[in-house]
Amino acid sequence: MASARKQVQQLARQLFRLSVVDGEVSAERVAGVLAYVEKNRPAHPVAVLRSYQRLIAAEIARCRAVVDHAGPLAAGVLEAISAAMTRRYGRRITGSARRNDSLIAGVRVRVGDDVYESSVAGQLEQLARSV
Amino acid sequence: MSSVLEQIEQQIAKLSSKGVKKNTGMIRTVADGVAKIEGLSEVMYNEMVQFPGGAIGIALNLEEDEVGCVILGDISKLKEGDEVQTTGRLLSVPVGKALLGRTVDALGNPVDGKGPVAAKEFFPVEKIAPGIIVRKSVSQPLFTGIMAIDSMIPIGRGQRELIIGDRGTGKTTIAIDTIINQAKINKVGLASGDPKFRPVYSIYVAVGQKNSNIVRTLAALEAAGALEYTIIVAAPAADNPANQYLAPYSGAAMGEWFMENGMDALIVYDDLSKHAVAYRQISLILKRPSGREAYPGDVFYLHSRLLERSARLDGKGSLTALPIIETLAGDVSAYIPTNVISITDGQIFLETDLFNQGIRPAVSVGLSVSRVGSAAQIKATKQVGGKLKGELAQFRELAAFAQFGSDLDAKTKAQLDRGSRIVELFKQPAFNPLPIELQVSVLFAMQRGFFDPVDVKKVVAAATSLKDFFTTRKDALLTEIRTKAALDKDLEAKLQAACEEWKPTFAA
Numbered sequence: 321m322a323s324a325r326k327q328v329q330q331l332a333r334q335l336f337r338l339s340v341v342d343g344e345v346s347a348e349r350v351a352g353v354l355a356y357v358e359k360n361r362p363a364h365p366v367a368v369l370r371s372y373q374r375l376i377a378a379e380i381a382r383c384r385a386v387v388d389h390a391g392p393l394a395a396g397v398l399e400a401i402s403a404a405m406t407r408r409y410g411r412r413i414t415g416s417a418r419r420n421d422s423l424i425a426g427v428r429v430r431v432g433d434d435v436y437e438s439s440v441a442g443q444l445e446q447l448a449r450s451v
Numbered sequence: 452m453s454s455v456l457e458q459i460e461q462q463i464a465k466l467s468s469k470g471v472k473k474n475t476g477m478i479r480t481v482a483d484g485v486a487k488i489e490g491l492s493e494v495m496y497n498e499m500v501q502f503p504g505g506a507i508g509i510a511l512n513l514e515e516d517e518v519g520c521v522i523l524g525d526i527s528k529l530k531e532g533d534e535v536q537t538t539g540r541l542l543s544v545p546v547g548k549a550l551l552g553r554t555v556d557a558l559g560n561p562v563d564g565k566g567p568v569a570a571k572e573f574f575p576v577e578k579i580a581p582g583i584i585v586r587k588s589v590s591q592p593l594f595t596g597i598m599a600i601d602s603m604i605p606i607g608r609g610q611r612e613l614i615i616g617d618r619g620t621g622k623t624t625i626a627i628d629t630i631i632n633q634a635k636i637n638k639v640g641l642a643s644g645d646p647k648f649r650p651v652y653s654i655y656v657a658v659g660q661k662n663s664n665i666v667r668t669l670a671a672l673e674a675a676g677a678l679e680y681t682i683i684v685a686a687p688a689a690d691n692p693a694n695q696y697l698a699p700y701s702g703a704a705m706g707e708w709f710m711e712n713g714m715d716a717l718i719v720y721d722d723l724s725k726h727a728v729a730y731r732q733i734s735l736i737l738k739r740p741s742g743r744e745a746y747p748g749d750v751f752y753l754h755s756r757l758l759e760r761s762a763r764l765d766g767k768g769s770l771t772a773l774p775i776i777e778t779l780a781g782d783v784s785a786y787i788p789t790n791v792i793s794i795t796d797g798q799i800f801l802e803t804d805l806f807n808q809g810i811r812p813a814v815s816v817g818l819s820v821s822r823v824g825s826a827a828q829i830k831a832t833k834q835v836g837g838k839l840k841g842e843l844a845q846f847r848e849l850a851a852f853a854q855f856g857s858d859l860d861a862k863t864k865a866q867l868d869r870g871s872r873i874v875e876l877f878k879q880p881a882f883n884p885l886p887i888e889l890q891v892s893v894l895f896a897m898q899r900g901f902f903d904p905v906d907v908k909k910v911v912a913a914a915t916s917l918k919d920f921f922t923t924r925k926d927a928l929l930t931e932i933r934t935k936a937a938l939d940k941d942l943e944a945k946l947q948a949a950c951e952e953w954k955p956t957f958a959a
Contacts, residue, residue: 329516374489375516429470433490435536438470446471449505 328364332371336379343411345379382432385415390423390439397427405431474537478502479517481529484691485736488518488535497577499538504528507558508535509542509693512737519737521693523558541577544701545570546708551652554669554683557694557701562685574704576697580759587765589796589823593651593717596632596884597625599814599877602836602894603843604799607827608651608715609763611772613791615783616801620813622775623664624881625799626719627671629773630655632884633717634677639886649768652709653681654718656702658695659725662687671882688725695729703760703770710768718761722775723754727787744786751790758794783818797821810874811881816843829887830937835894839873846870872902875910885918888932892921895938896950905957913957920953 335357339349353372362368385405387398402415413431420428426439437443476490486508494500500508500520506529512519522529544559549570554563561568589607606612614622633651640648655672657665665685672678682705686698699720709716720726727750734747742748754774761772774795776788781803783792792798797820805813825833849867853859859867876897879885885893893914896902905913921929928945935942 333515378490378516430475433474433476433492435473435475436470437473442471 324364325367328367329371331362331368332375335368335372336375339376340379344383345376350376378432381430382409383411383413384431385413386430387415387417388420388423388428388430388439389417390419390421390425390441393417393427401427401429405429476500476518476535478529478531478533478535480531481522481526483732483736484522484526484693485733486520486522486526486529486535488520489516491518491535491537494518494537495541497541499540499542501536501538502529503533503535507538507542509697511733512739521696521733521737522691523693523697526691541575542697543573543575544704546572546574546705548652550682550705552679552681554665554685555701557684557686557690557698559701559705572708574708576700576704578704578707578760580756581762581764585762585764585767587763588826589763589769590826591715591763591769592827592829592887593629593715593771594632594636594884594887595625595629596635596886597628597812597814597879598885598890598893599812599816599879600625600799601828601887601890602832603816603840604797604814604819604821605823605825605828605832606771606773606797606821607763607823608771609761609769610797610821610823610827611758611761611774611795612821613774613776613795613798614801615776615778615788615792615798616813617778617781617803620801620803620806621811621881622777622801623668623721625801625812626655626721626773626775627668628882628884629653629717630672630681630719631675631677631882632886634672634675634680635884635886637680638676649715650680651715651717651771653677654684654702654706654716655681656684656686656699656718656720658686658698658720658722659688659729660685660721662689675882692729692732695726696733699723699726699757703757706770707760710762710764710770712768713766714768715771716768717771717773720757720772720774722777723791724777724787727753746786750787751794754787754791755794758791796823809878811878814877816840817847831891831932831935832887832894834938835891835898839894842866843870843873846873868903868907871907872905872910873897875907876902876914878911886929886933888929889918889921891932891938892925892929892946892949893917895943895946896953899947899950901950901954916957917950917953920956921949925949 335353339345339353341349385402387401398415398417402413405413423439423441428439428442429436474491474493476488478486479489480487494510496510496513498510500510502508506522506524508520508522510518510520545568547570549568553561553568556562589609591608593606593608594601595606614625616622630653633653637650640650665687669683672681684698684702686695702718706716706718727746730753731746735741739747758772758774761770763769774791776791778788800815800818801813802815845866849863853867896917902910902913928949931942
């Protein structure tokens with residue numbers, strides 16, 4: 321059971337490596353990988369594809385800056401954040417804005433696992449934790 | 452002038468709301484106190500991880516695409532998909548004198564209902580043990596107050612002495628007696644105003660114990676007035692295995708504070724068998740490869756790194772450890788007992804047979820040993836009890852042979868008589884440790900043959916009478932023994948005279 325899971329993860333990682341070109345996920349390569357899996361069905365195909373999907377999603381998230389904001393976002397802010405994150409991480413990062421009124425005010429930027437908290441809701445949460 | 456402006460600018464910068472960076476992950480599974488987390492790409496080994504709802508976890512398994520965390524606290528509200536974040540801190544517990552008299556959990560949170568702990572300092576739970584250079588050899592005694600131990604298996608400050616035996620043989624009682632004795636010595640020493648006196652603070656770590664047992668221990672310490680010098684770290688059987696796994700390390704961190712600050716401390720791990728079981732549970736759930744008896748490969752390191760933290764430091768204090776191991780049917784060759792025996796500087800082995808025969812504490816003299824030896828004994832104890840272990844071992848051997856024959860020569864008979872009296876003399880009720888000066892007096896009386904005319908069955912009563920006589924009427928002599936710590940000719944004469952004075956008061 322444990323070795324089967326390990327094999328699934330190994331294959332998923334192999335497929336993932338094939339899908340990345342110059343540090344970015346290539347849509348063409350992903351299509352190619354999917355076609356290959358369709359043709360040469362591995363053992364536990366669903367588990368392999370789920371694991372592969374997780375790896376691709378994590379990689380896409382690493383190259384995207386999701387900007388949550390309460391209230392309107394000033395023009396140019398998204399571009400400025402994308403540029404700053406590109407500089408910080410040393411890879412091209414594209415920005416996307418998402419309205420989130422629960423933040424009360426300010427922004428929250430998520431790049432992969434990293435979250436940059438600059439919202440009132442985040443500060444209140446931190447305050448509550450420290451009390 | 453510009454520097455002033457810069458300072459103001461810096462102050463403004465501090466006050467302005469800045470973005471805070473967090474590294475996050477997502478719970479993939481939660482089961483049996485362990486969470487598998489996706490993400491947390493920057494997490495460090497043993498780092499504290501913040502779960503929603505205030506629970507914290509420790510990252511123990513760092514794998515390529517997931518992190519295995521043990522969760523400390525309430526896991527009932529956690530679910531798949533919850534966000535988790537790193538804290539950048541290793542697990543730390545409050546330390547210091549503010550913890551004395553308190554009962555805390557594995558994280559140092561008070562559980563005794565006496566309000567928050569006013570600790571100002573924190574020490575990391577996991578710490579590398581002191582190296583070779585900073586250590587000093589063990590040479591100062593730590594009196595347990597148990598005559599059989601102090602005279603034959605002496606323990607020194609900074610030593611690791613294992614207490615091992617089957618269930619219900621009095622392992623915890625020995626540990627509690629030792630803690631109570633430290634409190635008694637502390638009270639006398641601090642009252643004397645001696646600037647050289649070094650009190651010993653105690654830490655009792657209860658791992659996997661029944662809550663009722665912990666309450667009983669607490670009550671015994673409180674009744675003996677020892678709680679004010681003691682910290683209790685409780686990870687009872689109802690706690691999750693993560694807390695049980697961490698509790699000894701938390702206790703060690705609290706003890707290290709005393710050691711690092713030039714004080715002496717004693718830590719009791721009650722018991723490491725249950726600690727190993729808790730770690731085995733965590734390891735199996737984390738899917739780490741299992742070895743003998745399903746324990747993980749690093750179960751030796753689990754205890755060696757813990758016990759190595761007990762030491763006597765040069766120019767600083769000491770941390771003495773009394774780990775407890777429970778055996779099954781007296782089997783000391785099982786996996787965990789042999790591991791811990793090899794790490795410690797000796798063991799006090801308690802036998803079920805002796806316990807059932809009414810010999811309490813049921814210390815097996817043959818199997819018990821202290822590798823520090825007489826280096827941790829005061830001269831007075833060496834003078835009166837130096838040959839005791841040999842005499843008792845001879846007695847056991849002769850007693851075994853004497854069962855087969857009725858005709859015994861006078862010498863053998865004398866040895867048997869003496870041995871049986873020593874056995875009786877070493878019987879001691881629970882939670883009643885004896886001061887070392889009183890032990891010396893009793894052993895002196897025994898060596899000088901004052902118990903020889905007493906019937907074996909009445910030796911315990913005679914010893915009690917002698918102790919009462921000394922405590923009520925020879926207080927000055929006891930103080931002299933305590934301060935001199937050695938018997939010179941003058942003291943020996945005074946002791947002899949005191950024993951002669953006592954003799955007619957006890958009707959054999």
